[in-house]
Amino acid sequence: MPSALSYPGVYVEEVPSGVHTIVGVATSITAFIGRTARGPSDEATVINSFENFDRIFGGLSLLSPLSFAVRDFYLNLGSQAIIVRVHNGATAARISAPTGAGALELEASNEGSWGNNLNVVVDYDTKDAADATLFNLTVRETDPKTKVDLRTEAFLNVSSDATNARYLPNVLEHQSSLARVRNDSSGNPLFSGGRPFPTLASPLSSPLGCLPGRLCVTTAGSDGNEISGAQIDASPSAKTGMFALETADLFNLLCIPPFSFTKDVTPAVLASAGSYCLKRRAMLIVDPPSDWTNKDAAKAGFTATSNAFPGIVAPVSSYGALFFPRLKQPNPLHDNQVEVFAPCGAVCGTFARTDAARGVWKAPAGQDAGLIGVPQLSVPLTDDENGELNPLGINCLRAFPIVGRVVWGARTLEGADRLASEWKYIPVRRTALFIEESLYRGTKWVVFEPNDEPLWAQIRLNVGAFMSDLFRQGAFQGDRRSAYFVKCDKDTTTQNDIDKGIVNILVGFAPLKPAEFVVIKIQQMAGQIQT
Secondary structure, three states: OOOOOOOOOOOOOOOOOOOOOOOOOOOOOEEEEEOOOOOOEOOEEEEOOHHHHHHHHOOOEOOEHHHHHHHHHHHOOOOOEEEEEOOEOOEOOEEEEEEOOEEEEEEEOOOOHHHHHEEEEEEOOOOOOOOOOEEEEEEEEEOOOOOOEEEEEEEEEEEOOOOOOOEHHHHHHHHOOOEEEOEOOOOOEOEOOOOEOOOOOOOOOOOOOOOOOOEEOOEOOEOOEOOOHHHHOOOOOOOOHHHHHHHOOOOOEEEOOOOEOOEOOOHHHHHHHHHHHHHHOOEEEEOOOOOOOOHHHHHHHHHOOOOOHHHHOOOOHHHEEEEEOOEEEEEHHHOOEEEEEOOHHHHHHHHHHHHHHOOOOOOOOOOOOEOOOOOEEOOOOOHHHHHHHHHHOEEEEEEEOOOEEEEEOOEOOOOOHHHOOOOOEHHHHHHHHHHHHHHHHHOHHHOOOOOOHHHHHHHHHHHHHHHHHHHHOOOEOOOHHHHEEEEOOOOOOOHHHHHOOOOOOEEEEOEOOOOOOOOOOOOOOOOOOOO
Protein backbone atom coordinates (compact mmCIF):
# COMPACT_ATOMS: atom_id res chain seq x y z
CA MET A 1 0.00 0.00 0.00
CA PRO A 2 1.16 3.64 -0.34
CA SER A 3 3.71 4.67 2.24
CA ALA A 4 1.47 7.36 3.75
CA LEU A 5 -2.29 7.97 3.45
CA SER A 6 -2.42 11.66 4.37
CA TYR A 7 -5.28 13.16 2.39
CA PRO A 8 -8.74 11.95 1.51
CA GLY A 9 -8.88 10.76 -2.05
CA VAL A 10 -7.87 7.99 -4.44
CA TYR A 11 -4.41 6.44 -4.33
CA VAL A 12 -2.96 4.44 -7.21
CA GLU A 13 -0.33 1.77 -6.64
CA GLU A 14 1.27 -0.63 -9.15
CA VAL A 15 1.34 -4.19 -7.83
CA PRO A 16 3.85 -6.74 -9.23
CA SER A 17 2.14 -9.49 -11.20
CA GLY A 18 4.48 -12.23 -10.01
CA VAL A 19 5.15 -13.29 -13.60
CA HIS A 20 8.81 -13.83 -14.43
CA THR A 21 8.98 -15.02 -18.02
CA ILE A 22 11.48 -17.82 -18.62
CA VAL A 23 13.07 -17.47 -22.03
CA GLY A 24 14.63 -20.47 -23.75
CA VAL A 25 18.38 -20.18 -24.29
CA ALA A 26 20.17 -20.66 -27.60
CA THR A 27 20.82 -24.29 -28.51
CA SER A 28 23.53 -24.38 -31.16
CA ILE A 29 26.27 -21.87 -30.28
CA THR A 30 29.40 -23.80 -31.24
CA ALA A 31 32.80 -23.32 -29.65
CA PHE A 32 35.89 -24.15 -31.74
CA ILE A 33 39.31 -24.52 -30.13
CA GLY A 34 42.55 -24.83 -32.09
CA ARG A 35 45.19 -23.19 -34.22
CA THR A 36 44.49 -20.29 -36.60
CA ALA A 37 46.65 -18.09 -38.81
CA ARG A 38 46.11 -15.01 -36.67
CA GLY A 39 43.80 -13.49 -34.09
CA PRO A 40 43.68 -13.01 -30.31
CA SER A 41 45.09 -15.96 -28.34
CA ASP A 42 43.37 -17.69 -25.43
CA GLU A 43 40.33 -15.46 -25.77
CA ALA A 44 36.75 -16.48 -26.50
CA THR A 45 35.84 -14.44 -29.58
CA VAL A 46 32.26 -14.49 -30.88
CA ILE A 47 31.74 -14.54 -34.64
CA ASN A 48 28.57 -14.67 -36.72
CA SER A 49 29.84 -15.53 -40.19
CA PHE A 50 32.85 -16.94 -42.00
CA GLU A 51 33.58 -13.39 -43.14
CA ASN A 52 34.07 -12.50 -39.47
CA PHE A 53 36.42 -15.47 -39.10
CA ASP A 54 38.37 -14.44 -42.20
CA ARG A 55 38.79 -10.87 -40.94
CA ILE A 56 39.76 -11.72 -37.36
CA PHE A 57 41.49 -15.10 -37.66
CA GLY A 58 42.88 -15.06 -41.20
CA GLY A 59 40.51 -17.44 -43.00
CA LEU A 60 41.59 -20.80 -44.36
CA SER A 61 45.11 -21.90 -43.48
CA LEU A 62 47.12 -25.04 -44.21
CA LEU A 63 48.27 -24.91 -40.58
CA SER A 64 44.71 -24.88 -39.26
CA PRO A 65 42.23 -27.77 -39.45
CA LEU A 66 40.02 -25.52 -37.34
CA SER A 67 39.69 -23.04 -40.21
CA PHE A 68 38.17 -25.70 -42.47
CA ALA A 69 35.83 -26.86 -39.68
CA VAL A 70 34.56 -23.29 -39.27
CA ARG A 71 34.09 -23.05 -43.04
CA ASP A 72 31.99 -26.24 -43.00
CA PHE A 73 29.99 -24.96 -40.02
CA TYR A 74 28.86 -21.91 -41.96
CA LEU A 75 28.41 -23.83 -45.22
CA ASN A 76 25.88 -25.95 -43.34
CA LEU A 77 24.05 -22.83 -42.10
CA GLY A 78 25.53 -22.60 -38.63
CA SER A 79 24.87 -19.27 -36.95
CA GLN A 80 26.94 -18.14 -33.98
CA ALA A 81 30.35 -19.54 -33.12
CA ILE A 82 32.99 -18.88 -30.47
CA ILE A 83 36.63 -19.18 -31.52
CA VAL A 84 39.46 -19.82 -29.08
CA ARG A 85 42.83 -19.55 -30.79
CA VAL A 86 45.78 -21.38 -29.24
CA HIS A 87 49.37 -21.55 -30.46
CA ASN A 88 52.62 -23.22 -29.52
CA GLY A 89 55.42 -20.65 -29.43
CA ALA A 90 54.17 -18.25 -32.09
CA THR A 91 55.70 -14.75 -31.96
CA ALA A 92 54.62 -11.33 -33.20
CA ALA A 93 56.50 -9.42 -35.89
CA ARG A 94 58.24 -6.18 -34.82
CA ILE A 95 58.79 -2.85 -36.54
CA SER A 96 61.42 -0.42 -35.26
CA ALA A 97 61.58 3.22 -36.33
CA PRO A 98 63.93 6.09 -35.38
CA THR A 99 62.34 9.20 -33.86
CA GLY A 100 63.45 12.69 -33.08
CA ALA A 101 64.00 11.89 -29.42
CA GLY A 102 64.37 8.13 -29.11
CA ALA A 103 62.74 5.12 -30.74
CA LEU A 104 59.30 3.83 -31.63
CA GLU A 105 58.80 0.08 -31.36
CA LEU A 106 55.70 -1.38 -33.01
CA GLU A 107 54.58 -5.00 -33.19
CA ALA A 108 51.82 -6.93 -34.91
CA SER A 109 48.61 -7.00 -32.90
CA ASN A 110 48.93 -10.74 -32.40
CA GLU A 111 51.31 -13.61 -33.08
CA GLY A 112 51.98 -15.21 -36.44
CA SER A 113 53.90 -14.85 -39.66
CA TRP A 114 51.07 -12.77 -41.09
CA GLY A 115 52.64 -9.77 -39.30
CA ASN A 116 55.72 -10.00 -41.54
CA ASN A 117 53.66 -8.28 -44.23
CA LEU A 118 53.06 -5.08 -42.27
CA ASN A 119 54.30 -1.70 -43.49
CA VAL A 120 54.02 1.68 -41.77
CA VAL A 121 53.95 5.20 -43.25
CA VAL A 122 54.50 8.34 -41.16
CA ASP A 123 53.76 11.92 -42.29
CA TYR A 124 53.37 15.35 -40.69
CA ASP A 125 50.32 16.60 -42.63
CA THR A 126 48.35 17.21 -39.42
CA LYS A 127 45.67 19.67 -38.35
CA ASP A 128 48.28 21.85 -36.61
CA ALA A 129 51.64 22.04 -38.38
CA ALA A 130 53.07 24.03 -35.49
CA ASP A 131 52.45 21.22 -32.98
CA ALA A 132 55.70 19.21 -32.95
CA THR A 133 54.02 16.26 -31.20
CA LEU A 134 51.42 15.50 -33.87
CA PHE A 135 51.83 13.14 -36.82
CA ASN A 136 49.82 10.73 -38.96
CA LEU A 137 50.51 7.00 -38.95
CA THR A 138 49.21 4.54 -41.56
CA VAL A 139 49.54 0.78 -41.11
CA ARG A 140 49.21 -1.47 -44.14
CA GLU A 141 49.13 -5.23 -44.52
CA THR A 142 50.60 -6.02 -47.93
CA ASP A 143 50.37 -9.17 -50.03
CA PRO A 144 53.98 -10.40 -50.16
CA LYS A 145 53.61 -11.61 -53.76
CA THR A 146 51.66 -8.85 -55.47
CA LYS A 147 52.65 -6.01 -53.09
CA VAL A 148 48.98 -4.99 -53.06
CA ASP A 149 47.64 -3.61 -49.78
CA LEU A 150 45.17 -6.06 -48.23
CA ARG A 151 44.18 -3.89 -45.26
CA THR A 152 44.86 -0.28 -44.43
CA GLU A 153 44.39 1.59 -41.17
CA ALA A 154 45.02 5.35 -40.99
CA PHE A 155 45.42 7.14 -37.65
CA LEU A 156 45.37 10.91 -38.11
CA ASN A 157 46.67 13.48 -35.67
CA VAL A 158 48.10 11.02 -33.20
CA SER A 159 50.51 12.38 -30.63
CA SER A 160 53.81 11.57 -28.99
CA ASP A 161 52.61 13.42 -25.88
CA ALA A 162 51.40 10.96 -23.22
CA THR A 163 48.95 13.55 -21.87
CA ASN A 164 47.24 13.95 -25.25
CA ALA A 165 43.95 12.11 -25.85
CA ARG A 166 45.42 10.92 -29.18
CA TYR A 167 48.55 9.42 -27.61
CA LEU A 168 49.71 6.81 -30.13
CA PRO A 169 49.97 3.74 -27.82
CA ASN A 170 46.42 4.29 -26.56
CA VAL A 171 45.00 4.88 -30.03
CA LEU A 172 46.53 1.71 -31.48
CA GLU A 173 45.51 -0.35 -28.46
CA HIS A 174 41.84 0.54 -28.85
CA GLN A 175 41.44 1.12 -32.59
CA SER A 176 43.93 -0.98 -34.55
CA SER A 177 43.51 -4.62 -35.53
CA LEU A 178 46.99 -4.67 -37.12
CA ALA A 179 49.59 -3.13 -34.81
CA ARG A 180 50.43 -2.12 -31.25
CA VAL A 181 53.20 -0.11 -29.61
CA ARG A 182 55.47 -2.61 -27.88
CA ASN A 183 55.88 -2.47 -24.11
CA ASP A 184 59.06 -3.05 -22.17
CA SER A 185 59.40 -5.60 -19.37
CA SER A 186 57.79 -3.13 -16.96
CA GLY A 187 54.77 -2.59 -19.19
CA ASN A 188 55.80 0.85 -20.40
CA PRO A 189 55.39 1.69 -24.10
CA LEU A 190 58.62 1.75 -26.13
CA PHE A 191 57.91 5.22 -27.43
CA SER A 192 60.09 7.87 -25.87
CA GLY A 193 58.36 11.09 -26.68
CA GLY A 194 59.60 12.24 -30.10
CA ARG A 195 57.48 11.80 -33.17
CA PRO A 196 58.90 9.46 -35.86
CA PHE A 197 60.60 10.92 -38.90
CA PRO A 198 58.41 11.08 -42.01
CA THR A 199 59.05 7.84 -43.86
CA LEU A 200 58.21 9.21 -47.26
CA ALA A 201 61.23 11.51 -46.94
CA SER A 202 63.62 8.87 -45.67
CA PRO A 203 62.64 5.34 -46.73
CA LEU A 204 64.36 2.57 -44.82
CA SER A 205 65.51 -0.82 -46.02
CA SER A 206 64.69 -4.05 -44.23
CA PRO A 207 66.12 -7.56 -44.28
CA LEU A 208 62.59 -8.79 -45.05
CA GLY A 209 62.03 -6.36 -47.89
CA CYS A 210 60.21 -3.05 -47.52
CA LEU A 211 58.11 -1.06 -49.94
CA PRO A 212 59.58 2.35 -50.83
CA GLY A 213 58.79 5.08 -48.35
CA ARG A 214 57.59 2.77 -45.60
CA LEU A 215 58.80 1.30 -42.35
CA CYS A 216 58.53 -2.46 -42.22
CA VAL A 217 59.28 -5.56 -40.19
CA THR A 218 62.74 -5.79 -38.68
CA THR A 219 62.12 -8.87 -36.50
CA ALA A 220 60.07 -11.57 -38.15
CA GLY A 221 57.03 -13.11 -36.51
CA SER A 222 56.50 -16.88 -36.56
CA ASP A 223 53.60 -19.31 -36.45
CA GLY A 224 55.30 -21.47 -33.84
CA ASN A 225 55.15 -25.24 -33.65
CA GLU A 226 52.32 -27.70 -34.06
CA ILE A 227 49.91 -27.46 -31.14
CA SER A 228 49.46 -30.27 -28.64
CA GLY A 229 47.19 -31.16 -25.76
CA ALA A 230 49.08 -28.78 -23.48
CA GLN A 231 47.71 -25.78 -25.37
CA ILE A 232 44.10 -27.08 -25.45
CA ASP A 233 43.84 -28.55 -21.95
CA ALA A 234 45.59 -25.61 -20.35
CA SER A 235 45.03 -23.65 -17.13
CA PRO A 236 41.57 -23.22 -15.55
CA SER A 237 42.88 -20.50 -13.23
CA ALA A 238 44.53 -18.52 -16.03
CA LYS A 239 41.57 -19.18 -18.34
CA THR A 240 43.73 -20.39 -21.22
CA GLY A 241 43.05 -23.07 -23.81
CA MET A 242 39.56 -24.50 -23.56
CA PHE A 243 39.12 -22.71 -20.23
CA ALA A 244 39.09 -19.38 -22.07
CA LEU A 245 35.43 -20.34 -22.61
CA GLU A 246 34.89 -19.42 -18.95
CA THR A 247 34.52 -15.86 -20.20
CA ALA A 248 31.81 -16.92 -22.67
CA ASP A 249 28.27 -16.63 -21.36
CA LEU A 250 26.99 -19.73 -23.18
CA PHE A 251 27.97 -22.38 -25.69
CA ASN A 252 26.10 -25.57 -26.57
CA LEU A 253 28.44 -27.57 -28.79
CA LEU A 254 32.21 -28.01 -28.49
CA CYS A 255 34.36 -28.87 -31.49
CA ILE A 256 38.09 -29.55 -31.10
CA PRO A 257 39.43 -30.28 -34.61
CA PRO A 258 42.63 -32.34 -35.04
CA PHE A 259 45.80 -30.66 -33.81
CA SER A 260 47.09 -30.76 -37.41
CA PHE A 261 46.26 -32.52 -40.66
CA THR A 262 48.44 -35.42 -39.52
CA LYS A 263 47.84 -35.48 -35.75
CA ASP A 264 44.59 -36.36 -33.96
CA VAL A 265 43.26 -34.98 -30.70
CA THR A 266 44.64 -37.02 -27.80
CA PRO A 267 42.57 -39.16 -25.39
CA ALA A 268 43.49 -36.95 -22.45
CA VAL A 269 42.15 -33.84 -24.18
CA LEU A 270 38.91 -35.60 -25.11
CA ALA A 271 38.44 -36.74 -21.52
CA SER A 272 39.03 -33.23 -20.18
CA ALA A 273 36.75 -31.70 -22.80
CA GLY A 274 33.98 -34.17 -21.93
CA SER A 275 34.22 -33.22 -18.27
CA TYR A 276 34.16 -29.53 -19.15
CA CYS A 277 31.04 -30.03 -21.28
CA LEU A 278 29.36 -31.70 -18.29
CA LYS A 279 30.13 -28.61 -16.22
CA ARG A 280 28.91 -26.17 -18.88
CA ARG A 281 25.84 -28.16 -20.02
CA ALA A 282 27.19 -28.60 -23.54
CA MET A 283 27.92 -31.48 -25.93
CA LEU A 284 31.31 -32.51 -27.33
CA ILE A 285 31.29 -33.45 -31.02
CA VAL A 286 34.10 -35.97 -31.54
CA ASP A 287 35.93 -36.56 -34.84
CA PRO A 288 36.97 -40.09 -35.81
CA PRO A 289 40.71 -40.82 -35.67
CA SER A 290 42.53 -40.53 -38.99
CA ASP A 291 43.43 -44.23 -39.00
CA TRP A 292 39.78 -45.28 -39.13
CA THR A 293 40.00 -45.87 -42.86
CA ASN A 294 37.31 -48.56 -43.03
CA LYS A 295 34.48 -50.07 -41.03
CA ASP A 296 36.62 -52.74 -39.39
CA ALA A 297 39.18 -50.19 -38.21
CA ALA A 298 36.42 -48.06 -36.71
CA LYS A 299 34.79 -50.99 -34.97
CA ALA A 300 38.07 -52.29 -33.58
CA GLY A 301 39.30 -48.84 -32.58
CA PHE A 302 36.09 -47.86 -30.82
CA THR A 303 35.92 -51.03 -28.74
CA ALA A 304 39.65 -51.34 -27.93
CA THR A 305 40.49 -50.76 -24.28
CA SER A 306 43.45 -48.59 -25.29
CA ASN A 307 41.28 -46.33 -27.42
CA ALA A 308 40.44 -42.72 -26.60
CA PHE A 309 36.70 -43.15 -26.30
CA PRO A 310 36.49 -45.40 -23.24
CA GLY A 311 38.38 -42.54 -21.58
CA ILE A 312 35.27 -40.35 -21.77
CA VAL A 313 32.73 -42.96 -20.78
CA ALA A 314 30.39 -42.32 -17.81
CA PRO A 315 29.61 -40.03 -16.20
CA VAL A 316 30.34 -37.71 -19.10
CA SER A 317 29.86 -39.91 -22.16
CA SER A 318 26.26 -38.81 -22.75
CA TYR A 319 27.67 -35.32 -23.20
CA GLY A 320 29.52 -36.40 -26.35
CA ALA A 321 28.78 -37.90 -29.76
CA LEU A 322 31.07 -39.35 -32.40
CA PHE A 323 30.56 -39.19 -36.17
CA PHE A 324 32.27 -41.43 -38.73
CA PRO A 325 33.76 -41.24 -41.37
CA ARG A 326 35.67 -38.10 -42.30
CA LEU A 327 34.79 -35.88 -45.25
CA LYS A 328 36.41 -35.65 -48.68
CA GLN A 329 36.29 -32.09 -49.98
CA PRO A 330 38.21 -29.88 -52.42
CA ASN A 331 40.94 -27.80 -50.77
CA PRO A 332 41.00 -24.31 -52.32
CA LEU A 333 44.52 -23.78 -50.95
CA HIS A 334 45.75 -26.80 -52.94
CA ASP A 335 44.17 -25.94 -56.29
CA ASN A 336 40.92 -27.66 -55.23
CA GLN A 337 42.48 -31.08 -54.89
CA VAL A 338 40.19 -33.45 -52.97
CA GLU A 339 41.48 -34.06 -49.44
CA VAL A 340 40.19 -35.52 -46.17
CA PHE A 341 38.83 -33.26 -43.43
CA ALA A 342 37.35 -33.76 -39.96
CA PRO A 343 33.52 -33.70 -39.90
CA CYS A 344 32.82 -31.84 -36.62
CA GLY A 345 32.26 -28.44 -38.24
CA ALA A 346 29.78 -29.73 -40.83
CA VAL A 347 27.97 -31.80 -38.20
CA CYS A 348 27.65 -28.82 -35.83
CA GLY A 349 26.29 -26.74 -38.71
CA THR A 350 23.71 -29.46 -39.36
CA PHE A 351 22.75 -29.37 -35.67
CA ALA A 352 22.23 -25.60 -35.90
CA ARG A 353 20.19 -25.89 -39.10
CA THR A 354 17.94 -28.57 -37.61
CA ASP A 355 17.46 -26.58 -34.39
CA ALA A 356 16.34 -23.53 -36.35
CA ALA A 357 13.94 -25.48 -38.57
CA ARG A 358 12.49 -28.04 -36.14
CA GLY A 359 13.79 -27.49 -32.62
CA VAL A 360 16.44 -29.04 -30.39
CA TRP A 361 14.15 -32.03 -29.71
CA LYS A 362 14.39 -33.13 -33.37
CA ALA A 363 17.24 -35.55 -34.05
CA PRO A 364 19.81 -33.79 -36.29
CA ALA A 365 19.85 -36.74 -38.66
CA GLY A 366 17.96 -38.16 -41.62
CA GLN A 367 17.26 -36.97 -45.14
CA ASP A 368 16.79 -33.38 -43.96
CA ALA A 369 20.26 -33.41 -42.34
CA GLY A 370 22.24 -33.15 -45.56
CA LEU A 371 25.92 -32.25 -45.45
CA ILE A 372 26.33 -29.16 -47.62
CA GLY A 373 29.65 -28.77 -49.43
CA VAL A 374 30.60 -32.43 -49.00
CA PRO A 375 30.88 -34.20 -52.36
CA GLN A 376 32.32 -37.43 -50.92
CA LEU A 377 32.92 -39.36 -47.72
CA SER A 378 36.27 -40.95 -46.92
CA VAL A 379 34.61 -44.34 -46.23
CA PRO A 380 31.47 -45.34 -48.16
CA LEU A 381 29.31 -47.44 -45.84
CA THR A 382 26.67 -50.03 -46.66
CA ASP A 383 23.54 -50.73 -44.63
CA ASP A 384 25.13 -53.83 -43.14
CA GLU A 385 28.29 -51.95 -42.14
CA ASN A 386 26.15 -49.18 -40.67
CA GLY A 387 24.30 -51.90 -38.77
CA GLU A 388 27.53 -53.01 -37.11
CA LEU A 389 28.56 -49.53 -35.98
CA ASN A 390 25.23 -48.03 -34.92
CA PRO A 391 24.63 -50.43 -31.97
CA LEU A 392 28.02 -49.37 -30.59
CA GLY A 393 27.06 -45.70 -30.50
CA ILE A 394 29.01 -44.64 -33.62
CA ASN A 395 26.96 -42.22 -35.71
CA CYS A 396 27.51 -42.85 -39.40
CA LEU A 397 27.63 -40.35 -42.22
CA ARG A 398 26.11 -41.91 -45.33
CA ALA A 399 25.78 -41.22 -49.02
CA PHE A 400 22.47 -42.03 -50.75
CA PRO A 401 21.40 -41.61 -54.38
CA ILE A 402 19.62 -38.32 -55.05
CA VAL A 403 19.65 -37.38 -51.35
CA GLY A 404 23.45 -37.00 -51.18
CA ARG A 405 25.60 -37.07 -48.04
CA VAL A 406 23.64 -37.04 -44.78
CA VAL A 407 24.01 -37.54 -41.05
CA TRP A 408 22.59 -41.01 -40.40
CA GLY A 409 22.89 -41.48 -36.65
CA ALA A 410 21.72 -39.75 -33.47
CA ARG A 411 23.34 -41.53 -30.53
CA THR A 412 25.51 -40.19 -27.75
CA LEU A 413 28.70 -41.94 -26.67
CA GLU A 414 26.47 -43.62 -24.12
CA GLY A 415 24.31 -44.92 -26.94
CA ALA A 416 25.55 -48.51 -27.17
CA ASP A 417 22.65 -50.94 -26.98
CA ARG A 418 24.26 -52.94 -24.17
CA LEU A 419 24.38 -49.86 -21.90
CA ALA A 420 20.59 -49.36 -22.07
CA SER A 421 21.07 -45.71 -21.09
CA GLU A 422 18.23 -43.23 -20.77
CA TRP A 423 20.61 -40.76 -22.45
CA LYS A 424 21.05 -42.94 -25.51
CA TYR A 425 19.87 -40.34 -28.02
CA ILE A 426 21.35 -36.94 -28.86
CA PRO A 427 18.01 -35.05 -28.99
CA VAL A 428 17.03 -36.37 -25.54
CA ARG A 429 20.30 -35.20 -24.00
CA ARG A 430 20.22 -31.85 -25.79
CA THR A 431 16.57 -31.20 -24.87
CA ALA A 432 17.42 -31.84 -21.22
CA LEU A 433 20.41 -29.49 -21.43
CA PHE A 434 18.22 -26.82 -23.04
CA ILE A 435 15.60 -27.07 -20.27
CA GLU A 436 18.24 -27.16 -17.53
CA GLU A 437 20.07 -24.07 -18.79
CA SER A 438 16.85 -22.14 -19.43
CA LEU A 439 15.49 -22.87 -15.95
CA TYR A 440 18.87 -22.17 -14.35
CA ARG A 441 18.88 -18.69 -15.83
CA GLY A 442 15.14 -18.08 -15.58
CA THR A 443 14.72 -18.86 -11.88
CA LYS A 444 17.51 -16.75 -10.40
CA TRP A 445 14.90 -14.24 -9.26
CA VAL A 446 13.86 -16.82 -6.65
CA VAL A 447 17.06 -16.42 -4.64
CA PHE A 448 16.42 -14.63 -1.29
CA GLU A 449 12.63 -14.55 -1.79
CA PRO A 450 10.48 -15.61 1.22
CA ASN A 451 10.38 -19.40 1.08
CA ASP A 452 6.68 -20.19 1.46
CA GLU A 453 3.57 -21.04 -0.53
CA PRO A 454 3.25 -17.68 -2.33
CA LEU A 455 6.76 -18.16 -3.73
CA TRP A 456 6.07 -21.79 -4.63
CA ALA A 457 2.93 -20.75 -6.49
CA GLN A 458 4.88 -18.19 -8.53
CA ILE A 459 7.51 -20.81 -9.36
CA ARG A 460 4.84 -23.27 -10.52
CA LEU A 461 3.25 -20.53 -12.62
CA ASN A 462 6.42 -19.44 -14.36
CA VAL A 463 8.08 -22.82 -14.86
CA GLY A 464 4.74 -24.31 -15.90
CA ALA A 465 4.25 -21.59 -18.52
CA PHE A 466 7.72 -22.33 -19.94
CA MET A 467 7.08 -26.07 -20.14
CA SER A 468 3.61 -25.51 -21.60
CA ASP A 469 5.10 -23.40 -24.37
CA LEU A 470 7.55 -26.19 -25.22
CA PHE A 471 4.68 -28.68 -25.24
CA ARG A 472 2.78 -26.54 -27.76
CA GLN A 473 5.88 -26.52 -29.96
CA GLY A 474 5.88 -30.32 -29.96
CA ALA A 475 8.88 -30.87 -27.71
CA PHE A 476 7.35 -33.62 -25.57
CA GLN A 477 5.66 -36.97 -26.01
CA GLY A 478 2.01 -37.56 -25.12
CA ASP A 479 -0.85 -35.24 -24.13
CA ARG A 480 -0.53 -32.29 -21.78
CA ARG A 481 -1.24 -34.38 -18.68
CA SER A 482 1.48 -36.94 -19.43
CA ALA A 483 3.99 -34.76 -21.30
CA TYR A 484 5.44 -32.83 -18.36
CA PHE A 485 4.92 -31.84 -14.73
CA VAL A 486 6.14 -29.09 -12.38
CA LYS A 487 6.06 -29.57 -8.61
CA CYS A 488 7.03 -27.05 -5.95
CA ASP A 489 5.08 -27.28 -2.72
CA LYS A 490 5.26 -28.55 0.83
CA ASP A 491 5.88 -32.07 -0.46
CA THR A 492 9.03 -31.10 -2.36
CA THR A 493 10.22 -28.51 0.16
CA THR A 494 9.92 -29.65 3.77
CA GLN A 495 10.28 -27.54 6.89
CA ASN A 496 13.81 -28.89 7.27
CA ASP A 497 14.60 -27.64 3.74
CA ILE A 498 13.13 -24.25 4.58
CA ASP A 499 15.30 -24.05 7.70
CA LYS A 500 18.34 -24.73 5.49
CA GLY A 501 17.31 -22.06 2.97
CA ILE A 502 16.43 -24.59 0.27
CA VAL A 503 13.53 -24.57 -2.17
CA ASN A 504 13.15 -27.71 -4.29
CA ILE A 505 11.60 -27.54 -7.77
CA LEU A 506 10.83 -30.85 -9.46
CA VAL A 507 10.41 -30.73 -13.24
CA GLY A 508 9.77 -33.79 -15.37
CA PHE A 509 9.23 -34.26 -19.09
CA ALA A 510 8.53 -37.10 -21.50
CA PRO A 511 11.18 -36.76 -24.22
CA LEU A 512 10.65 -37.43 -27.88
CA LYS A 513 12.88 -40.22 -29.13
CA PRO A 514 13.78 -40.60 -32.80
CA ALA A 515 12.21 -43.31 -34.95
CA GLU A 516 15.52 -45.00 -35.53
CA PHE A 517 14.10 -48.14 -37.14
CA VAL A 518 11.10 -48.10 -39.44
CA VAL A 519 9.48 -51.52 -39.82
CA ILE A 520 6.96 -52.06 -42.60
CA LYS A 521 5.02 -55.30 -42.47
CA ILE A 522 3.52 -56.51 -45.71
CA GLN A 523 1.04 -59.35 -45.83
CA GLN A 524 -0.50 -60.97 -48.85
CA MET A 525 -4.26 -61.14 -48.62
CA ALA A 526 -5.82 -64.52 -49.35
CA GLY A 527 -8.69 -64.59 -51.82
CA GLN A 528 -12.19 -64.59 -50.38
CA ILE A 529 -13.38 -68.18 -50.00
CA GLN A 530 -17.13 -68.64 -50.13
CA THR A 531 -18.58 -71.02 -47.60
